[in-house]
Amino acid sequence: MRIEQTELADVLxxxxxxxxxDRGLFTRTFDAEIFDERLGVPGASASFVQDSQSRSARGVIRGMHGRSGRGEAKLVRCANGAVHDVLVDIRPGSPTFGRTQAFRLDDIEFRHLYVPPGFLHGFQALTATADVCYRIDRPHDPAEDIAVAHDDADLGIEWPLPLTAISPRDAAAGSWEHLLRIVWQGRRG
Structure with missing residues (x-):
């Protein structure tokens, strides 16, 4: 396994x-020793405390989700099918603040992402079904949920397929402007 820096600061x-x-395939999807060495933090891999999985039909968009407060670090991978995965840096002061980057995660190459605290995350299922697995570094706290609309013009995310379904919560998500104006200004005040 190798680990590469992406265009977004601190995302690996x-x-x-x-x-x-002839039997199929075998792959190691995570190696704590390699991960800890790359982060330069001995034992960083041991901080992951919760695994979750979602299954989505083709065209479904989930996102754009994040956490306020301390945020959460996560490992994200697609265990079945393929997704168009998108990250947005929401860390004030980051050299890539406000930038987005998209990735293809699938069950062929098994690439996955380390996403540090301070990012919005979302994806669209590209195959008949897609299973996405998340490993997070602290228990989920719904009181810290934040979201920005998947089609917010300021973010300009290009989704590869027409939207087939979205949750009511995601459909009612706020704007990037609202996040900047209300959420982040409120945190500083």
């Missing part, structure tokens, strides 16, 4: 090396 792409033979 973990790239396994699948072994294929």
């Amino acid at each position: 792409e973990l790239i396994p090396r699948p072994f294929h033979d």
Whole structure:
């Protein structure tokens, strides 16, 4: 497994090396020793406390979600199918603040992402079904949920497929402007 820096500050792409033979394949999707060494923080991998999984039909968009407060770090991968995965840096003072980057996560290359605290995250299922697995570094606290609309013009995210379904919560998400004006100014005040 190798780990590469992405265009977004502090976001890492973990790239396994699948072994294929006549039985199918085997791949290591995570290696704590390599991860901790890359982060330069001994034991960082032990901070992950919760695993979750979602299943989505083709065209479904989930996002754009984040956490206020301390935020949360997460590892994200697609265990089945393929997704168009999008991150937005929402860390004031970051050199990539406000920038987005999209990734293809799938069950062929098994690439996955390390997303540090301070990012919005969302994805669109590209295949008939797509299972996305999340490993987060602290228990979920719904009181800290924040969201920005997946189609917010200021973010300009280009989704590859027409939207087929979205949750009521995601459909009612606020704007990037609202996040900047209300949420982040409120945190500083």
